[in-house]
Amino acid sequence: MKVTIKQWTGVASWKWVANDDNCGICRMPFDGCCPDCKLPGDDCPLVWGQCSHCFHMHCIVKWLQSQPVNQQCPMCRQEWKFNNK
Amino acid sequence: MSDTTNRRANFSNLPENVLNRNHVISIKPTTAKKLTIKNLKSEPKLPDDYREQTWKKLKNAVLAIQQSKPNEDSLEELYQAVENLCHHKMAPTLYQRLHSLTDKHVAHNIEQFLAESMDRYLFLKKMNETWQAHCRQMIMIRSIFLFLDRTYILQSHISSIWDMGLELFGKYILLNTLVQTRVVEGLLMLIEKERQGDQVDRSLLKSLLRMLTDLQIYDKAFEQKFLQATERLYAAEGQRLMQELEVPEYLAHVDKRILEENERVLHYLDPGTKYQLIHTVEKQLLREHVTQILQKGLDQLLSEFRLDDLSLLYNLLSRVKNGLIELCSSFNAYIKKRGRTIVIDPQKDKTMVQELLDFKDAMDNVVVTCFHKHERFSNSLKEAFENFINQRTNKPAELIAKFVDSKLRAGNKEATEEELERLLDKIMVLFRFIHGKDVFEAFYKKDLAKRLLVGKSASVDAEKSMLSKLKQECGGGFTSKLEGMFKDMELSKDINQAFKQHVTVNSRDLPQIEMTVSILTMGYWPTYQPMDVHLPDHMVRLQDIFKEFYLSKHSGRKLQWQPTLGYCVVKAQFRSGLKELVVSLFQTLVLVLFNDCDYISFDYIKDVTNIEDGELRRTLQSLACGKARVLLKNPKGRDVQDEDHFRFNADFTNKLFRIKINQIQMKETTEEQKATEERVFQDRQYQIDAAIVRIMKMRKTLSHNLLISELYLQLKFPVKPADLKKRIESLIDRDYMERDKDNPNQYNYVA
Ligand SMILES: [Zn+2]
């Protein structure tokens, strides 16, 4: 062997796995954060419903609080259930 | 001139003991008291001819004084005689007789001044002698007639003996038009001579000018003419010297002139003349030429940093009306003109920031040292910098960002921590002037990313310090993404530690490569072009293991590898020994190919690695044509051609064990630059959209003009109204808002 690799410093960027580019509630891109937050990432996470729709956590929580009776997904009107995959 | 000041001026020629009028008055009551007692006791009887005898004695004494002859009788005796005569109601007669004696004597003196052809100087000297003699005589006479002065004269409100003398002197001599003209012209001639640089008899000037003051004709007979002569002289001199002299010499000359004129006041002019005199000089030598002085000389003084001359210029111009205002606006114009040449020429981009810093230092220095830190000037300096620096869009912001990078990058050993800190502060001052701060941010971010990812940052403290400066300047919104980048680096450290443990615990025949990964949150970092390159199997396996580990900790995410940013330490075996090479991932991918083959073609390398063509050529160039040539290229040459072949250079030698082979950077091509600028532009669009939606969401309905003005309050970068209009149209198209059906100038928010 003439050449062997000793150390490797790699770089990778992460993105949310979302089925859309924008949040259906606030219309902001998922690469960014919800309107109430300043920075994307761990502080403004995404959550998925069992209907497979996904939103900023802050957005869907606000939405659900404004819907005391029927907790529905704002996109497909199915009953909202968090998908804890 | 009031009577009292006039009298006080008289005393110039009196000996000290006679001078103090207050003193004279204060002893008066005692004398009066003594008199009353005497009167009560007895009325002395006098010989019949006593009065005439006594007067004769006094008259002889006066004549002797007037002819400068010795006196027969003692002063004491004469004084007593006057007192006696006064007690015998002789006071009015005494005064009258003394008056006529003086009148005759003074009248006689005029003759000598009427002669036709007398040398002016001699004339003045003679006049001065006569005047001095007159004063001397009157003092002596007064001391004899002191009792008269203090009693009768004081009570009857007639001119004192001294004043009577002055009145007569004036009446016969100086109110004679011919004599007066000769005196004044003589004085003006002497002063002009002195102004031309000659030595003149200042005490003569002083004495004669005092004479004019004492006679109360200084203002009318002399001052006016003197000021006119001054004005004429300096008007001509100003015109002439502005042509003949360079500005610094001219200023020095004016300074000298003002000093001289002040001295003139000190030495012989009446202090009351000072204001008008200096004002006249300033007007003729400065005020009339301010514009020309500034036009002709300021640029030179500033560009040559002639601080002493600039201080003088400031001091002189502060003396004339609007002088400093004009100086300030010329200073401002100079900065704009000079500053523009620094920023506008693309040829000088390399040195732009350093030149800006130097220029700012120099101008600050001028304001502090020469312009007394005058607020008008420091504000004007700022305004000028802000103005010229923004005359070239984007570039200064970009270059300032790069300059900071060069200072924060490892290997910059030119400065100590304190020096670096000071430098950063100065850069912040420049940064403050930049309108498009987002352009700065974009480039700064790109460079910061490089420093963080390649571990090239010189000092964490300096990085943090710069960040807090930016935060202070532009607020948290500006730096939040930059801070996010630092946060990502910290988080990555934790993940890498956890990964290391994970690997040691689950050591399934893993490749013997120590792997660390920087995990970037997409929104914080610059956008990188994803590049699909082929890694050797064991590297792919390692990457997958890491990915699996990461995603197990962070659900709902996906990872995108950024091979352009990776780098490795590789061990390479040469004939001379083992070396460690610090190389980019692309360089690594090329090098490992030589484990299996000795001699390979460009095409083959390209095929196997799948590195983009230009990137690959640069990579090969760095390995085969740079300083450390670990590959040999056939045929030789600086550029990599399609037909080239490469061989591992087993004979490679180097003094060092660990060698860093720099990837040849794509020269900051206009493309890359444009790309960054484009991103800034995109980001601005996005920010405009967000601001419009935010405002409309809050206001629900708003007129076009109100919306625009609210936007200008919120947006932190330069933007044209037409661009805002385009964004509004776009949002209407996308149904975020709509035009009011009844009023096309009004918008409604669409929920
Ligand atoms: Zn949202």
Ligand SMILES: [Zn+2]
């Ligand atoms: Zn949020």
Ligand SMILES: [Zn+2]
């Ligand atoms: Zn749904």
